Amino acid sequence: MDRPLRVAVIGAGPAGIYAADHLIKANPDVTVDILDKLPTPYGLIRYGVAPDHPRIKEIITALFRVLDNPRIRFIGNVAYGVDVKPEELSRFYDATIISTGAEKDRALDIPGIDLQGSFGGADFASWYNGHPDVPREWPLDAKEVAVIGAGNVAIDVARILAKTADELLVTEIPDNVYQALKQSPVTDVHLFSRRGPAQVKFTPQELRELDHSPNVEVIVHPEGIEFDEGSLEAMRQTRHVKMCVDILQNWAVRDPRDRPRRLHLYFLQAPVEVLGEDGKVVGLRTETQELTGDGWVRGTGEFTDWNVQAVYRAVGYLSSALPDLPFDTRTGTIPHAAGRVLDLDGEHIPGMYVAGWIKRGPVGLIGHTKGCSGETVTSLLEDMDRLEKAPRHDPAEVIAYLEQRGLPYTTWQGWQKLDAHEIALGEAQGRKRVKVVPRDEMTTIAGR
Incomplete structure (x- = not known):
């Protein structure tokens, strides 16, 4: 590819973040946008792990370091298939990794x-x-x-x-x-x-x-x-x-x-x-x-x-089916070959990849997700020269599109504002954090 690779990762849980990390380490020019339907990153680490498990939640420290890389951009409060459709993603990104997990x-x-x-x-x-x-x-x-x-x-x-x-x-x-x-x-x-x-x-x-x-x-x-x-x-x-x-x-x-x-x-x-x-x-x-x-x-x-x-x-x-993508209802997974999404005829859908629980089912611990995401990224990079180039690959065009739609998206900087706000609420009560729950309050605090 004669210009830097642009990749969208759908889902900001561990699998999606690990996939982004593998990408930027394997290719010095790639840039990645991680999109999530929630205003916040971390997926089930934030919303699935019990609150009295601080040891497991410490994994967030490692995930934070990945997301803080300037070549990775978090875009929250944007739902795949609702706020942005698959055909729209192909205008902005050369490849997409589906990593929506199971909830x-x-x-x-x-x-x-x-x-x-x-x-x-x-x-x-x-x-x-x-x-x-x-x-x-x-x-x-x-x-x-x-x-x-x-x-x-x-x-x-x-x-x-x-x-x-x-x-x-x-x-x-x-x-x-x-x-x-x-x-x-x-x-x-x-x-x-x-x-x-x-x-x-x-x-x-x-x-x-x-x-x-x-x-x-x-x-x-x-x-x-x-x-x-x-x-x-x-x-x-x-x-x-x-x-x-x-x-x-x-x-x-x-x-x-x-x-x-x-x-x-x-x-x-x-x-x-x-x-x-x-x-x-x-x-x-x-x-x-x-x-x-x-x-x-x-x-x-x-x-x-x-x-x-x-x-x-x-x-x-159990994972959920996504618009315009094949889904095996028996296993609750997207059919794939080494992370390459397969259509009903068993052929790779160009530019579409999958990682995490929606790829292999909800099995294994968080650490197992690294190898799963690594396999997917290896497949994507092997295909890089055959990928169809996105016509609107400038990163600013995605943001312009979301703002044109009037979508109240959140950013990495916005999440850090919300994170600091929750920590401050906790400190006032002698606790590590008090979560903000309503979506509109989260997006307001995160701002843009």
Whole structure:
């Protein structure tokens, strides 16, 4: 290409930011615009990671350094397919990397899942993290709650439900979240895992954090602490699996502690029905499972009804289809070959690439995203000489287009204003940060 390469990245979460970082390091002339539908960068790091996880949120420090590079430009509050369409992007950019992640809840197809009082864990996480596009109220009126899942999101949801509001006040939770949690009558949170303790997906660090609250007694019910050859092999092969199992076994045999709230962990219990009465959740029915020798399970035909008034499913995230792009509804991903987006005939759509969870599915930790984004960037750079040149490649033309449309976009400098504003709000209350929640207030503070 006889002029500097111009690339748009759609999505300002870790995958998109890592892709931009790979690009500018691999090509000294490329410039990148990262567009996001939210006014702020960082994606699920800001709106998916629980507020009492400052260690994970420290990843933002590394992402900040990438976004602060003058060859990368953040443009927020601009939605792909709504504010800017694919054909419009091709006027301004030689290539586009789709990196919109996954923020919806994967469905759980059991009877009663749509009853009042049945919720998605991702939706709950968006609420307690102050996402601008979700309602500010949340019905926290259950004394006993079921959480379904064996991953970090399930652990987060269970922990936030079980903790007292005052414990979370030192974090960045918005005031409406604090007030709602303070009124919660919850006494018991029950977390159900379909498989055994050697098959859990959460990390040892996440697991240990369950036990840090002075107000919550973590109870591991020993009936499900079972192992087969597949489980033993998993413990031999993977250190963090063995660490999780050791923690769970120790908790299962320790003496009870007298604390006002309890968080119960059950293994080998598969949800089969959410029980209802008058359209509301009144219980959860599970089927006891048995290990089959290879780490998998099968039902035993033994059922238990649990007295709960709310059910939260945390069985995985799901990506959303995007306008004018192919989408595999079964896997929740955009079809690709090494990051090159493929049409229905399996041919590469020129100039279109994909990275992150919408490329490979919502699996792996944040660190795994670097390799995924690197593969996509390698494919893009291999194709560079074959890319069709954008006719309006001057970076100023994108901004002129957004202003002509009257779109209240945000910038990297604007985000730094908002960031400083939130930190100042927190300092006034002895906290690290207090999030601004309404979208229009964020864009006003960010200004232009």
